[in-house]
Amino acid sequence: MIAPGTSVLCTVVLLAQAGWSASGGRETFAYRDIARNGPPADASPVEWRGSGPSMVLVYERATTRRAHRFTIDVAKAGSFAYSGPVRGIAAPGDDSATRLEGRYDYRRYVLRDRIVRGLAAGIGVQGGGRRLSLQRHPGMATEAMSSTAGSVAGVASARLHRWARWSAQIDWTNGLAFLREHDRHSTDVLSDVRLWGGGWLTDLTVSGTVHLSRRAAVSASFLSTGEGTALSHHSYAFARRRFALGVTYVR
Amino acid sequence: MSGSRPLALAVAVAGAVAVTACNRILGPTKTDTDWRIVESAHFSLHVRPGSFAEQSAPTLGQVLDDQYDVTLRKLNAQFGGRVNGFLYNNAADAGRESESSGTAYPDTAAFKATATPPLDGNLFALVSHEANHVITINALGRAGTYMMNEGLASALISERFHPFGPHFYFQWTRTHRPQLVPVSRLSDDAEWPNLPQSMAYSASASFLAYLLETSGPDRLRQLYYARSGEFTARFAQIYGRTLADEESAWLAFCETQG
Numbered sequence: 001m002i003a004p005g006t007s008v009l010c011t012v013v014l015l016a017q018a019g020w021s022a023s024g025g026r027e028t029f030a031y032r033d034i035a036r037n038g039p040p041a042d043a044s045p046v047e048w049r050g051s052g053p054s055m056v057l058v059y060e061r062a063t064t065r066r067a068h069r070f071t072i073d074v075a076k077a078g079s080f081a082y083s084g085p086v087r088g089i090a091a092p093g094d095d096s097a098t099r100l101e102g103r104y105d106y107r108r109y110v111l112r113d114r115i116v117r118g119l120a121a122g123i124g125v126q127g128g129g130r131r132l133s134l135q136r137h138p139g140m141a142t143e144a145m146s147s148t149a150g151s152v153a154g155v156a157s158a159r160l161h162r163w164a165r166w167s168a169q170i171d172w173t174n175g176l177a178f179l180r181e182h183d184r185h186s187t188d189v190l191s192d193v194r195l196w197g198g199g200w201l202t203d204l205t206v207s208g209t210v211h212l213s214r215r216a217a218v219s220a221s222f223l224s225t226g227e228g229t230a231l232s233h234h235s236y237a238f239a240r241r242r243f244a245l246g247v248t249y250v251r
Numbered sequence: 252m253s254g255s256r257p258l259a260l261a262v263a264v265a266g267a268v269a270v271t272a273c274n275r276i277l278g279p280t281k282t283d284t285d286w287r288i289v290e291s292a293h294f295s296l297h298v299r300p301g302s303f304a305e306q307s308a309p310t311l312g313q314v315l316d317d318q319y320d321v322t323l324r325k326l327n328a329q330f331g332g333r334v335n336g337f338l339y340n341n342a343a344d345a346g347r348e349s350e351s352s353g354t355a356y357p358d359t360a361a362f363k364a365t366a367t368p369p370l371d372g373n374l375f376a377l378v379s380h381e382a383n384h385v386i387t388i389n390a391l392g393r394a395g396t397y398m399m400n401e402g403l404a405s406a407l408i409s410e411r412f413h414p415f416g417p418h419f420y421f422q423w424t425r426t427h428r429p430q431l432v433p434v435s436r437l438s439d440d441a442e443w444p445n446l447p448q449s450m451a452y453s454a455s456a457s458f459l460a461y462l463l464e465t466s467g468p469d470r471l472r473q474l475y476y477a478r479s480g481e482f483t484a485r486f487a488q489i490y491g492r493t494l495a496d497e498e499s500a501w502l503a504f505c506e507t508q509g
Contacts, residue, residue, distance in 0.1 A: 043279030185392025226274030
């Protein structure tokens with residue numbers, strides 16, 4: 001669910017130490033409502049799409065065999081448009097999406113230097129929580145939705161650190177989420193409703209890191225994620241894309 | 252492990268992972284770009300180049316613009332957004348089982364419908380029903396029950412260009428009395444999926460059109476949000492009579508129509 005901010009973490013892992021990393025970048029958020037759940041989902045041909053800043057803070061303790069990672073991820077998107085397959089129409093300027101996530105994952109690197117020298121493949125589990133708030137303004141009204149979700153996911157990871165100065169990593173996260181949603185519409189207080197539901201998440205992160213010294217590194221990462229939610233009377237999916245740059249400090 | 256075997260295994264595992272990802276299986280697919288857009292006052296109608304829908308789009312735009320105004324006036328509601336309609340050539344093109352089907356996506360102000368000949372009241376009613384979902388939910392928020400969601404989208408259909416509006420449903424009620432189920436069952440979301448859908452849609456439309464015609468939009472807008480478990484009690488509170496009494500009055504009213 002969260003962008004794990006893996007960009008800088010591989011440095012920490014490979015040095016078998018603990019460290020902090022901070023990444024910042026720009027993220028696009030694209031939402032589609034679903035009329036009938038799949039597979040495949042019967043989703044709107046139009047996306048409600050916006051973009052904005054995103055920040056990720058990670059603490060990781062790692063050895064060559066295993067890693068514990070804590071991630072906090074916050075993003076806010078604006079400048080929304082209703083983007084169809086041919087063209088888009090600007091949405092009201094105060095439409096917005098805000099996301100706050102926290103994740104913990106534990107992984108073990110089970111294949112090290114077996115396929116290619118310097119390549120380690122790992123598997124792990126991840127648990128997380130997410131708060132998502134969306135606000136749309138159809139006409140003169142305000143429609144607000146906020147959801148609180150918990151997730152359990154599996155993680156597959158591969159890192160390549162064959163040379164001293166740089167390393168690369170790819171992480172794939174796939175799992176299920178459970179959530180509570182609160183919807184309301186400004187036209188009437190009676191529209192206030194709370195719903196339970198479930199969903200899925202899939203993340204793919206690719207990152208590269210340049211090690212400046214024993215204690216410092218800089219990195220670049222790209223995240224692509226897809227999430228879906230099914231509730232009574234309201235199902236939707238959203239996708240995020242993020243490019244981020246980060247720094248790492250290793251203790 | 253050594254040589255090409257582990258590498259092949261790694262590639263196979265990576266491929267399996269990518270193919271089986273939840274989002275790939277359960278998530279939405281990308282919409283194709285083979286569309287032309289025909290504009291009306293409130294709608295951007297997406298049609299396939301050279302299709303029946305493209306020829307019919309100016310007329311459908313007129314019907315939908317009228318529907319937009321009628322829906323907001325009947326509900327005494329406001330919505331200023333533009334609606335994107337996607338008119339597919341047929342069921343196969345739309346990925347549907349029926350040649351006369353549609354789906355609405357209110358959060359993104361869009362709907363899909365199959366647009367097959369002839370250009371008549373059935374097609375007008377289909378696109379109007381889907382457009383009504385978009386207009387209603389954006390103007391009022393989400394309905395509390397399937398009955399309200401689906402029934403109101405048909406109950407609001409304008410009769411300016413075709414006869415498949417409220418009076419059609421009143422007459423349908425009169426001629427289908429043996430098939431009707433109590434409104435208390437229609438308003439139960441647990442029962443709704445198991446009911447004959449044609450009957451459920453038409454009976455809901457008829458009952459809600461009757462409420463709009465006899466008691467106006469303000470009360471209906473209060474009932475709009477009631478969920479299944481509270482529907483009967485909320486009805487009595489809002490209308491000052493029991494749901495069963497109102498149901499009898501509705502059936503008697505339908506006997507006088509047409």
